[in-house]
Amino acid sequence: MPDSNPIFSGSFPAGALDEFSGRGVRPVVFDIIAPDGETSILPDDLKLVLHVNPSNMSVKYQKIIERSQTKSGFVEQHFGDGTQTLDFETATGGFMRLYTGLSSNTSPTMTGGTRRETLAYNSYLDLLALFHNNGSVYDIAGQVALQGKIKITFDGGIFFGWFTTFSVTESTDKPYQFSLSAGFEVEREIQSWRTAVSLSNPLISPT
Amino acid sequence: MAANSSVGDVSAASEYIGGRYDGLATGPDLTYTFENQRGVPYDGTNKLARRLSPFTFRLVIPEIMTESLGSTAPDVNLLGRAVQSAQEKDAQANSIRAAIGVPQVTGTQVSPSDVLNGLRSTLSAGQALQTTLGDTERAVLTDLVTAADIQYQVEKMLQVPPLTLFVNPNSMNITHTTIQNRTNRTRYGYVFERWGEGQVVLSISGTTGAFVAGNAAGQALGPTAVGNHENDVPTGVQFASKRDSAAYQQLVSLFQIYKNNGYIYDTVGKSEAHLAIGAVAIDYDQMTYVGNIDSFEYTYSAEMQHRIEWSMEFTVGRMYDHAEEPVVVAPQSTPTPGVGSLSDAELTRMIADTPTRNSIGEGNPSFINVSGTEQFRVDQSRGETPLSVVGSYFLPTGLLG
Numbered sequence: 001m002p003d004s005n006p007i008f009s010g011s012f013p014a015g016a017l018d019e020f021s022g023r024g025v026r027p028v029v030f031d032i033i034a035p036d037g038e039t040s041i042l043p044d045d046l047k048l049v050l051h052v053n054p055s056n057m058s059v060k061y062q063k064i065i066e067r068s069q070t071k072s073g074f075v076e077q078h079f080g081d082g083t084q085t086l087d088f089e090t091a092t093g094g095f096m097r098l099y100t101g102l103s104s105n106t107s108p109t110m111t112g113g114t115r116r117e118t119l120a121y122n123s124y125l126d127l128l129a130l131f132h133n134n135g136s137v138y139d140i141a142g143q144v145a146l147q148g149k150i151k152i153t154f155d156g157g158i159f160f161g162w163f164t165t166f167s168v169t170e171s172t173d174k175p176y177q178f179s180l181s182a183g184f185e186v187e188r189e190i191q192s193w194r195t196a197v198s199l200s201n202p203l204i205s206p207t
Numbered sequence: 208m209a210a211n212s213s214v215g216d217v218s219a220a221s222e223y224i225g226g227r228y229d230g231l232a233t234g235p236d237l238t239y240t241f242e243n244q245r246g247v248p249y250d251g252t253n254k255l256a257r258r259l260s261p262f263t264f265r266l267v268i269p270e271i272m273t274e275s276l277g278s279t280a281p282d283v284n285l286l287g288r289a290v291q292s293a294q295e296k297d298a299q300a301n302s303i304r305a306a307i308g309v310p311q312v313t314g315t316q317v318s319p320s321d322v323l324n325g326l327r328s329t330l331s332a333g334q335a336l337q338t339t340l341g342d343t344e345r346a347v348l349t350d351l352v353t354a355a356d357i358q359y360q361v362e363k364m365l366q367v368p369p370l371t372l373f374v375n376p377n378s379m380n381i382t383h384t385t386i387q388n389r390t391n392r393t394r395y396g397y398v399f400e401r402w403g404e405g406q407v408v409l410s411i412s413g414t415t416g417a418f419v420a421g422n423a424a425g426q427a428l429g430p431t432a433v434g435n436h437e438n439d440v441p442t443g444v445q446f447a448s449k450r451d452s453a454a455y456q457q458l459v460s461l462f463q464i465y466k467n468n469g470y471i472y473d474t475v476g477k478s479e480a481h482l483a484i485g486a487v488a489i490d491y492d493q494m495t496y497v498g499n500i501d502s503f504e505y506t507y508s509a510e511m512q513h514r515i516e517w518s519m520e521f522t523v524g525r526m527y528d529h530a531e532e533p534v535v536v537a538p539q540s541t542p543t544p545g546v547g548s549l550s551d552a553e554l555t556r557m558i559a560d561t562p563t564r565n566s567i568g569e570g571n572p573s574f575i576n577v578s579g580t581e582q583f584r585v586d587q588s589r590g591e592t593p594l595s596v597v598g599s600y601f602l603p604t605g606l607l608g
Binding site: 022024025026053054055056057058059060061062063065067069074076078079080081084155156186187188189190191192193194195196197198 | 223224225226227229234236237238239240241242243244247248386402403405406439441445446447449450451456459465466468470479481484499500501502503504505506507508509510522524
């Protein structure tokens with residue numbers, strides 16, 4: 001269990017439960033779903049929550065429509081939904097260490113500690129591991145034996161699917177952190193929206 | 208509804224019911240539910256702006272549904288546009304219902320919800336029977352269950368109201384293209400070939416309003432004790448208000464319209480084989496664009512934590528120009544006409560076209576300043592925001608936590 005008063009902590013010290021902390025925060029929660037498509041692989045208190053939430057998350061939908069020109073005008077053929085994607089951009093957060101502060105050291109022989117020993121770097125490695133896993137169950141030879149899914153939960157929405165890309169950038173423009181981007185292909189989406197049942201007196205602007 | 212009301216005259220409250228598009232088919236990839244919220248959605252947008260220049264989406268049922276009506280068939284593309292009278296829309300909708308075997312909606316005798324419930328029962332009963340028999344193979348287009356499926360979805364599309372955005376798009380690009388080329392070269396030069404025009408494509412992008420929700424007056428002070436706040440109602444402008452806010456709930460409605468796209472889905476077999484194809488219509492600037500939404504996108508961003516930007520591509524199949532006369536620019540005249548500078552007819556026209564205090568603000572008298580912006584209501588004092596509007600705490604937290 002983490003110290004109740006840690007010196008360093010991520011944005012979500014209670015992990016996925018921070019959504020219900022009353023602080024008004026909504027963590028993006030990653031989970032691995034077994035090949036049966038239902039069972040969660042990660043225990044409840046080990047759902048992956050990043051050190052900081054993504055800075056951008058785009059949800060993209062498309063329809064598959066083919067249009068052909070004929071002598072009588074255009075003929076449209078509608079084939080339903082195309083692939084749905086989630087594009088993430090995020091940062092690791094600062095590589096902060098005790099006694100040394102922000103660290104970009106990579107040689108343990110020179111300093112006795114490196115940026116690898118930071119919460120932010122750890123969180124990045126967690127996400128990278130999740131990308132490598134991608135819901136797959138590997139056999140002893142390292143081949144994919146069974147395939148599950150990744151589940152992403154965010155503020156009432158659940159997206160099932162798989163990572164497609166993951167890139168890491170270290171740049172002088174943003175020292176002491178990595179910039180990450182990831183692509184995710186959505187297989188299925190579940191949304192829980194809210195509605196007022198009736199509004200006899202809705203709150204509306206005076207202007 | 209009043210005798211002279213139009214389809215666009217939705218009540219103020221109904222705009223803020225997030226679940227008013229509940230029941231629209233959205234395809235097999237999306238599952239959605241609506242839960243009742245305890246907070247109250249708050250709309251801080253300028254209602255006058257959208258009354259003066261509404262940007263409206265509505266669903267168009269498949270034209271094939273009116274085929275049996277022959278020359279008396281209404282133009283489904285214009286059914287339900289905001290300026291249409293409610294009586295005309297009801298009459299046209301009932302003629303379509305008659306054509307496809309759906310009971311008429313007659314207001315006092317048969318309510319819209321009764322018709323939907325009846326169709327839903329038929330559809331559910333058909334599915335239950337199918338399950339009981341253990342018959343997993345069935346026809347797609349000639350099956351009675353499928354017919355009920357089509358009837359239910361068409362009725363739902365006839366009943367859902369048009370969606371007028373709280374905040375108009377911040378960009379709408381209309382792309383006209385030609386289908387022609389001049390690349391084939393002969394001994395006498397290039398040959399010009401032309402096959403006409405391509406379909407018009409609208410690229411639309413916009414933003415929601417701020418995520419803001421309120422709370423009942425008795426709970427306006429928010430939580431007063433340390434403890435579990437899982438069931439607290441977030442209020443004020445903050446990301447946590449997103450799901451309870453009018454702004455997000457309208458984005459959800461827009462998303463539902465995109466997912467439906469005017470399609471009659473195979474909700475029984477849950478296949479991607481559509482049973483019929485309708486359309487989406489956009490009414491704006493006295494134009495109606497009828498077509499389908501090709502793509503839809505929205506983005507959460509740390510740079511705008513309390514709202515969402517969205518964009519879509521819309522391919523137009525048919526356009527209507529409803530511009531009222533005069534369709535040409537009138538001679539320029541002074542905004543403060545003197546005696547004799549305008550004819551009586553021009554003055555009458557100007558008076559008729561100018562919004563009055565009673566023509567805006569939902570019929571309640573409002574103050575109009577020189578820019579035409581609606582000002583405070585008469586029952587609200589200036590210089591202070593009423594507590595019922597503010598809600599309780601404003602907690603400026605956001606996406607990043």
